[in-house]
Structure formats: C-alpha cells, structure tokens
Amino acid sequence: MNAFPKTRAFVWKKDRLLLLDQRVLPHRLVWKTCRTWSDVARGIKEMVVRGAPAIGCVAAYGVVLAAKAKAFRTREDQMRALEHAFDGLLQSRPTAVNLRWALERLRLIWQEPETYGVHVLTPQGVAKCLEQEAIKVEEEDREFNSRIGRLGAALLPLDAVVLTHCNTGSLATAGLGTAFGVLWTAHRGNKIRKVIASETRPYLQGARLTAWELQQEKIPFELITDSMAAHFMKTEKIDAVIVGADRIAANGDTANKIGTYSLAVLASHHDIPFYVAAPFSTVDLTTATGRDIPIEERSAKEVTWVRGQSIAPKNTLARHPAFDVTPSDLIHAIITDRGVAKPPYTESLKDLFERQPVLI
Amino acid sequence: MNAFPKTRAFVWKKDRLLLLDQRVLPHRLVWKTCRTWSDVARGIKEMVVRGAPAIGCVAAYGVVLAAKAKAFRTREDQMRALEHAFDGLLQSRPTAVNLRWALERLRLIWQEPETYGVHVLTPQGVAKCLEQEAIKVEEEDREFNSRIGRLGAALLPLDAVVLTHCNTGSLATAGLGTAFGVLWTAHRGNKIRKVIASETRPYLQGARLTAWELQQEKIPFELITDSMAAHFMKTEKIDAVIVGADRIAANGDTANKIGTYSLAVLASHHDIPFYVAAPFSTVDLTTATGRDIPIEERSAKEVTWVRGQSIAPKNTLARHPAFDVTPSDLIHAIITDRGVAKPPYTESLKDLFERQPVLI
Numbered sequence: 224m225n226a227f228p229k230t231r232a233f234v235w236k237k238d239r240l241l242l243l244d245q246r247v248l249p250h251r252l253v254w255k256t257c258r259t260w261s262d263v264a265r266g267i268k269e270m271v272v273r274g275a276p277a278i279g280c281v282a283a284y285g286v287v288l289a290a291k292a293k294a295f296r297t298r299e300d301q302m303r304a305l306e307h308a309f310d311g312l313l314q315s316r317p318t319a320v321n322l323r324w325a326l327e328r329l330r331l332i333w334q335e336p337e338t339y340g341v342h343v344l345t346p347q348g349v350a351k352c353l354e355q356e357a358i359k360v361e362e363e364d365r366e367f368n369s370r371i372g373r374l375g376a377a378l379l380p381l382d383a384v385v386l387t388h389c390n391t392g393s394l395a396t397a398g399l400g401t402a403f404g405v406l407w408t409a410h411r412g413n414k415i416r417k418v419i420a421s422e423t424r425p426y427l428q429g430a431r432l433t434a435w436e437l438q439q440e441k442i443p444f445e446l447i448t449d450s451m452a453a454h455f456m457k458t459e460k461i462d463a464v465i466v467g468a469d470r471i472a473a474n475g476d477t478a479n480k481i482g483t484y485s486l487a488v489l490a491s492h493h494d495i496p497f498y499v500a501a502p503f504s505t506v507d508l509t510t511a512t513g514r515d516i517p518i519e520e521r522s523a524k525e526v527t528w529v530r531g532q533s534i535a536p537k538n539t540l541a542r543h544p545a546f547d548v549t550p551s552d553l554i555h556a557i558i559t560d561r562g563v564a565k566p567p568y569t570e571s572l573k574d575l576f577e578r579q580p581v582l583i
Numbered sequence: 584m585n586a587f588p589k590t591r592a593f594v595w596k597k598d599r600l601l602l603l604d605q606r607v608l609p610h611r612l613v614w615k616t617c618r619t620w621s622d623v624a625r626g627i628k629e630m631v632v633r634g635a636p637a638i639g640c641v642a643a644y645g646v647v648l649a650a651k652a653k654a655f656r657t658r659e660d661q662m663r664a665l666e667h668a669f670d671g672l673l674q675s676r677p678t679a680v681n682l683r684w685a686l687e688r689l690r691l692i693w694q695e696p697e698t699y700g701v702h703v704l705t706p707q708g709v710a711k712c713l714e715q716e717a718i719k720v721e722e723e724d725r726e727f728n729s730r731i732g733r734l735g736a737a738l739l740p741l742d743a744v745v746l747t748h749c750n751t752g753s754l755a756t757a758g759l760g761t762a763f764g765v766l767w768t769a770h771r772g773n774k775i776r777k778v779i780a781s782e783t784r785p786y787l788q789g790a791r792l793t794a795w796e797l798q799q800e801k802i803p804f805e806l807i808t809d810s811m812a813a814h815f816m817k818t819e820k821i822d823a824v825i826v827g828a829d830r831i832a833a834n835g836d837t838a839n840k841i842g843t844y845s846l847a848v849l850a851s852h853h854d855i856p857f858y859v860a861a862p863f864s865t866v867d868l869t870t871a872t873g874r875d876i877p878i879e880e881r882s883a884k885e886v887t888w889v890r891g892q893s894i895a896p897k898n899t900l901a902r903h904p905a906f907d908v909t910p911s912d913l914i915h916a917i918i919t920d921r922g923v924a925k926p927p928y929t930e931s932l933k934d935l936f937e938r939q940p941v942l943i
Binding site for chain 1: 609787848886893
C-alpha cells in the first residue's frame with residue numbers, strides 16, 4: 224500500500240498550474256492547464272477543481288501566476304495586479320473559507336513584506352516569495368491531512384461501518400484528504416469494515432470521485448443515493464458519519480456540501496456520532512454562527528441535467544444551494560490538524576486557535 | 584382547468600392494454616402495447632408503469648388478458664391459466680400491496696363465482712366478469728383519488744408550501760393521484776403557494792414525472808435534489824410533507840419509495856406535519872408492522888447509471904432498496920378514501936376497515 228493516494232487534484236509546474244478536470248472523472252482523465260490567475264478562478268468556478276483545501280492551494284498558485292504574469296516595472300504595478308487577482312479569486316467560491324485564508328496569507332507578502340521577514344523586494348522577489356509560500360500552503364495541507372487522519376481514526380471503533388458524503392480525499396486536498404484521510408488511515412489500521420458513500424447529488428462527487436478513490440485505495444465500500452442514508456441507518460449497523468467542511472463558524476456551525484445537514488439530523492435521530500474533519504484553516508472565528516455564512520446558489524441546470532442528459536421537463540425551476548449549514552449541536556467532534564474540538568465549540572475552537580500551530 | 588389531469592398511465596382496449604412508457608418521460612411519449620398477462624408483468628417489473636394504485640389496475644387487466652388468451656375448452660383449463668397469471672403478476676413487485684389486493688379481488692370470480700353472484704359460468708363468461716371487475720377497479724380508484732384529494736386538501740393551511748416525494752399523480756393511479764390529488768385539489772381551492780418536488784433518486788420520478796404533471800396542471804413548483812429537503816425545511820417555510828404509499832401495515836407503518844423515511848425523520852425534526860395519502864386498498868391489516876413488509880432490492884445499475892450515462896467507476900457496488908419503511912410515530916395522518924386515520928393507527932385503521940366502503 225502506498226503511503227499516499229495515487230491521485231492528485233493539481234500539479235504546480237512553476238509557470239503553470241495543472242488541474243485534473245474533476246467534471247469528467249471517473250471516466251476520463253483530462254488535465255487542464257492554467258497559465259493565468261483567471262484560468263485558475265474559472266477552474267474553481269466551473270468545478271474543474273473543488274474541495275475547500277484544494278481550492279485554497281490552487282488559489283495560492285493563482286496568485287503566483289498573477290505575480291509572474293509579466294515583467295512588472297514597479298512593485299506598485301505588480302501590487303495592483305495582485306490585488307485584482309486577489310479579488311477575482313476570492314469571488315470564485317463564496318462559501319469555502321480556505322480560499323480567503325490562503326489568499327490573505329499570500330497578501331501579507333506584498334502588503335507587509337516585513338512581517339514576512341523581507342525588507343526590500345523587487346517584483347521578481349515578491350513572485351519568488353509568493354511561490355515559496357504557495358508551495359508551503361500545499362505542503363502544510365498534506366501534513367495537516369495526515370494529522371487529521373490519525374486523530375480521526377482514533378475516534379472510530381474496530382470493524383467500523385462509516386458513512387461519508389461528497390468527496391474529501393486527495394481530489395479535494397493536497398494529500399490524503401480530510402474525512403477521507405480519516406477513513407484511509409483507519410483502513411490502514413484495519414479498523415474499517417466498509418465505507419458507505421452517498422452519491423451527493425447534484426454534482427455526484429460521491430459516485431464519481433469518492434467511489435473512484437475508494438476503489439483505487441482498495442477500501443471496501445457501497446454506493447448509495449442520498450435518499451437511502453436514513454434507511455441504512457435504521458436497518459444496518461452504521462458506526463459513524465464523517466464529512467468535510469467548507470467553513471466552520473466560531474460556534475462550530477459547519478457549512479459543507481448540500482446534503483450534509485440532512486445526514487446530521489438523520490444521524491442524530493439514529494444515535495450515530497457525526498464528525499466533521501477539516502484543516503484548522505477552515506475554522507473562521509470572524510464568522511460567529513452558521514447564519515453568517517453565505518451559501519452559494521449555483522445554476523438550476525446543474526440539477527436538471529445529469530452528465531449531459533436532461534432529467535426534467537423543459538423550463539423546470541430547480542433550486543441549487545451548493546452548501547448547507549449543520550448546527551453545532553448535531554456535531555459530536557470537529558477533527559482538525561491542531562486537535563479534536565468537542566462541544567462547547569466556542570471554547571474548544573478558541574483554545575485550538577490559541578494553540579501554536581505546529582508548522583512543518 | 585380540467586376536472587381531471589390530461590395524463591393517463593394506461594388505457595384498456597378490450598383485447599390489449601396500452602401502457603405509457605414512464606421510463607422515457609418527460610422527453611418522449613411512447614405507448615407500449617400489452618397483449619398477454621406476461622407483457623403486463625414485464626411492464627410492471629421494468630417500470631414501464633409504476634405507482635401502487637396504477638399497478639393494481641394494470642394487474643387486473645393483466646388477468647383479463649390471461650382469461651381471454653385463447654379459446655379455453657373448459658373452465659378448469661382457464662383456471663389453471665389464471666392461477667399461473669396470478670402468480671406471475673404477483674411476483675412482479677413484492678412491496679406494493681394493491682397488486683395483491685386487485686388480483687385477489689379478481690380471483691374470487693374464478694374461484695368462488697357464487698360469492699360474486701354468478702352460478703354457472705363458461706370460460707367466456709368468466710372473462711366477461713373479470714373484465715367488468717377490472718374496469719370497476721379502475722373506476723373506483725379514480726373515485727377514491729377524488730375523495731382522498733378532498734379529505735387531504737382540508738388538512739392543509741392556506742398559502743401552503745408542501746413538499747412531496749416520488750410521483751403519486753395520474754401516472755401512478757387511475758385518476759387525480761393520491762398525494763398529488765391532495766395537492767391538485769388544494770391548488771384548485773387556491774390553497775397552494777408552491778409545491779416542492781424532490782427528484783427521487785435513483786429513478787427520478789419526482790424530476791421526470793411529478794415535475795411534468797405539475798407543469799401540465801400549472802401548479803407552481805420547485806424541483807430539489809433529495810439531499811436539499813432538510814436545508815429548505817430549516818431555511819424556508821414548509822407547511823407539510825405529503826407522500827403516497829405502497830403498503831401500510833396494521834399499525835400504520837408505511838412502505839413507500841426509498842427516501843420517504845428520510846423525509847419523515849427530517850419533517851419530525853423540523854416540526855412539520857407528515858401525511859401519507861393512499862387508497863384504503865394499500866392498508867394491509869394482515870401485515871402487523873413495517874418489519875413484516877418485504878423490501879424489493881432492485882439492480883445496482885439503476886443507481887450507477889442515469890439516463891444511459893454511467894455516473895460511477897466500473898464495478899462499483901451500489902445498493903438499491905426500492906422502498907423504505909416509515910414508522911407510524913412519524914406520520915401525522917393517513918388519508919384514505921374511507922376517511923383520515925390518526926394515531927393510534929392500530930385502532931383508527933381497523934375502524935376504517937370495518938366502515939362499509941362506499942362503492943360507486
């Protein structure tokens with residue numbers, strides 16, 4: 224068994240960023256080349272790449288592409304271009320907060336280079352520092368995934384049947400994945416009997432991506448429609464539900480892929496522990512509660528068309544909130560790279576925030 | 584506005600039964616011709632026709648086709664053929680009980696013609712009686728739908744937003760529909776602000792059939808994925824959830840399309856009334872509780888393929904229970920043609936059973 228999954232969502236190539244086109248997986252492997260920050264923003268918006276941690280990483284590389292875009296005469300010229308790229312990338316997905324976190328981390332370099340330990344910078348120097356930092360964002364995410372995996376696997380019983388939603392693996396992060404990393408680590412420790420993967424309509428990340436990753440990693444699994452989760456919670460033994468997160472508010476309320484809230488209510492009804500796994504960068508202490516998290520509404524056509532086939536009558540009005548918010552009282556624990564937070568989250572998340580992050 | 588919907592699931596033509604092929608709706612209108620009982624059984628099994636009340640009606644016509652199949656020399660010859668058809672049709676869908684109910688109703692004619700008021704019968708006479716009875720099953724279902732519609736509409740508040748699952752309209756019955764009939768009748772009485780239709784994976788009866796019927800009847804609606812129901816229950820006003828049924832046990836436990844149980848748990852969590860609407864023939868007093876209802880497991884391919892497109896990696900193991908069971912404690916009322924049953928159902932359903940059915 225490999226130490227890391229075989230799959231990668233993106234590959235940095237110094238003057239360009241390659242994105243694995245997740246829209247055509249698992250049937251085709253197509254790499255898209257991004258040469259500008261707006262290529263990256265479009266890739267995020269059009270879901271070529273998705274998954275909050277992966278989006279943070281690729282947005283960071285988007286900034287690097289902006290910094291290297293042309294031979295800037297002055298740092299001011301470059302700064303204007305970088306601010307423009309910052310805004311454009313930030314708007315590409317409003318709910319995920321890792322995007323903002325990664326962008327703000329890079330912005331420190333061009334706005335306050337002294338806090339980064341650098342005092343005199345040329346445009347080329349800024350670009351070099353940004354690239355180093357973007358690589359660090361990626362490497363850290365990989366390390367955070369491993370820690371989340373270890374901490375989460377310790378929470379699962381032996382011979383566990385675990386239900387997961389959407390895709391949270393190596394296609395959604397830089398490494399093992401978040402919730403998927405927990406499953407992967409627990410499977411390595413012989414703790415997993417089987418994974419139940421919900422297909423995750425409308426985008427089918429569960430059926431297309433998680434099933435593919437589970438297959439590649441030889442983890443036993445069953446695919447179900449989202450509507451079957453309650454039935455199997457009632458009729459079979461399910462030991463835990465584990466999901467990722469796009470943003471976690473200060474009180475623990477968690478925005479994640481649409482359908483997550485439904486699973487949390489159903490898990491609670493069936494007395495099944497419900498876990499969230501995410502890098503600590505997903506925790507946004509400036510967002511007080513879930514009510515303050517903007518929910519991205521995407522095109523109705525993404526609901527009424529499946530893989531190029533129309534599934535509803537013409538002119539059907541469909542809704543498409545891409546995310547929902549799970550109130551913290553339905554969450555048993557939030558597994559982060561800094562440790563496992565338990566209720567009350569307002570305190571436990573603040574404690575983890577104040578804990579010095581272990582940097583690599 | 585028409586008194587009845589424009590759509591019909593089946594049309595009896597004396598020597599053949601036409602089935603509207605619901606697998607290719609809403610994009611194509613194709614009628615399949617059944618000339619034998621096994622054509623009808625195949626039509627049920629392959630979901631050309633679905634919906635418990637509609638299946639009851641077409642199974643009855645299937646028996647008529649068996650009775651008319653050839654020039655039987657004796658009543659015994661015909662009886663053997665009818666028993667064979669009875670068994671074959673019964674096996675075409677194990678969960679829905681209207682199928683058995685309709686078949687047993689017709690069997691009385693060839694097994695105990697005297698209880699039917701006939702004493703001497705030729706094979707031709709039996710066939711004629713069976714045809715009359717099958718037509719009566721259909722006409723009664725139409726009348727039952729209207730009563731269910733009136734009784735159910737009375738339960739809804741003004742300006743109601745109602746969520747429904749699967750398809751329970753004129754494609755699932757002989758008339759207005761069950762849950763759909765309630766929506767249709769309430770809409771006629773200006774009580775409906777909008778219907779929320781869940782798409783109902785894997786077969787997409789909500790997206791393909793209910794959306795189509797709602798559009799034809801000009802009832803305002805929004806289509807959602809099954810995974811969005813909880814989100815909208817939390818973030819928007821939803822006044823009621825109403826669904827059909829394939830079998831209702833003596834204690835009120837209700838088998839219905841997969842995803843129904845999930846909606847019932849979610850409705851309970853959000854304090855939203857959850858109603859079941861079905862003809863009384865769906866109530867099976869010989870089935871004590873939901874645990875005694877067999878759940879049909881269908882092909883995994885119906886989950887991993889959508890409209891001819893594969894949505895999962897090759898060799899993915901998918902589960903496909905076609906139905907689930909909602910425990911009666913999550914059901915606020917069961918709306919039947921004989922009246923509205925309320926908890927405790929063991930008593931209220933028995934009361935309705937003992938009430939003389941109002942025949943047409």
